Amino acid sequence: MAKNYFKSYIWLLETLQSHGHLTLKELQSLWMRSSVNDEYKELAPRTLSNHIQSIFDVFGIEISCDRSDNTYFIKNADEIGSGSVRTWMLEALSLNSLLNESAGMKDRIIFENVPSSQKHLTTVIQAIRDGKVLEVTYQSYSKPGPEDLILEPYCLREFKKRWYLFAHKCKDEEPHMFALDRMISAEVGGKSFKLPKKFDAHEFFSGIYGIRPYKDLKKEFIELKADAFQSKHFRSLPLHSSQEEILATPKYSVFKYYLTPDYDFKQDVLSFGTRVEILSPKHLRDEMNNIILALREKYSE
Numbered sequence: 001m002a003k004n005y006f007k008s009y010i011w012l013l014e015t016l017q018s019h020g021h022l023t024l025k026e027l028q029s030l031w032m033r034s035s036v037n038d039e040y041k042e043l044a045p046r047t048l049s050n051h052i053q054s055i056f057d058v059f060g061i062e063i064s065c066d067r068s069d070n071t072y073f074i075k076n077a078d079e080i081g082s083g084s085v086r087t088w089m090l091e092a093l094s095l096n097s098l099l100n101e102s103a104g105m106k107d108r109i110i111f112e113n114v115p116s117s118q119k120h121l122t123t124v125i126q127a128i129r130d131g132k133v134l135e136v137t138y139q140s141y142s143k144p145g146p147e148d149l150i151l152e153p154y155c156l157r158e159f160k161k162r163w164y165l166f167a168h169k170c171k172d173e174e175p176h177m178f179a180l181d182r183m184i185s186a187e188v189g190g191k192s193f194k195l196p197k198k199f200d201a202h203e204f205f206s207g208i209y210g211i212r213p214y215k216d217l218k219k220e221f222i223e224l225k226a227d228a229f230q231s232k233h234f235r236s237l238p239l240h241s242s243q244e245e246i247l248a249t250p251k252y253s254v255f256k257y258y259l260t261p262d263y264d265f266k267q268d269v270l271s272f273g274t275r276v277e278i279l280s281p282k283h284l285r286d287e288m289n290n291i292i293l294a295l296r297e298k299y300s301e
Helices: 006-019 024-032 045-059 084-101 103-107 121-130 228-236 263-271 282-300
Strands: 063-066 071-074 132-138 147-159 162-169 176-179 183-192 220-227 244-248 252-259 276-280
Touching: 006 024, 006 045, 006 063, 006 071, 024 045, 045 063, 045 121, 121 132, 121 147, 121 162, 121 183, 147 176, 220 228, 228 244, 228 252, 263 282, 276 282
Parallel strands: none
Antiparallel strands: 063 071, 132 147, 132 183, 147 162, 162 176, 220 252, 220 276, 244 252
16 A cells, blocks of 8 residues: 655645755755654655655646755745645645644644545545556445455545545446545556546536536526525635626525536535525425425424
8 A cells, every 4th residue: 555645745845835945954854853754764865856756746836956056945836826736735734834833733723534535545646646546445335345446546526524536447337436435445556547538527527516426417507595694605605616696685695506406415505594595496496395394294293
């Protein structure tokens, strides 16, 4: 199993961001004093070179060496936050920096734990980067025991504190979603595969609200009515990337979306209670009404 170097990548980027140009000796000295270096091993030149290459391959962040003084620095620092993965990386960097500055802060910062990011995320990213299959032992909630799978990894998607891998399983016609926290083990295999030329992860998931596509559901325009209080939350944190505010009044606003109204979408709308109401399409409004009536009957028992 590939070693989890992810926290080392974070440390290297955070160190160069906060200190600027650093020589190999300066990096080695800081590394020996870092809490991330739990094995207390020296940062070898070859290890540093491998980290730099991996950071570029995975995140598109380029670390260069200035030969005039042999110092390392982030070359494309101005572009570091231009992509969603880079933004996510920077958020991790900020938290890592805060926690490392003072041990006492660990007891005063509460954040959600994402177990699936701790065990297999680095391995999956490595397989995607290298175009290799994944050899996985997977425990599905719908099956009594684990099964050994060979997966062709297409892309990763995070949703509600879980990381999911969209991958093609041998002998299946269509790719499926696999939750990383249901992987008992995951290793990069020796066999290579080619991603379908027409597959674009961002385009494929653009209208999908939850974690997976449904054959019986299609994207459609949906209008939600939210009271003034909830509207403020939707403006600061959109419910979906397609969100558009088409009407604003002092008491309520109407938001328009273009997505597949799957299970996760309906559950989230219900979680807002009486603050949010589906206006259209009618079939979805009727479906939500039936769910609410069923809930009322259940609580009346």
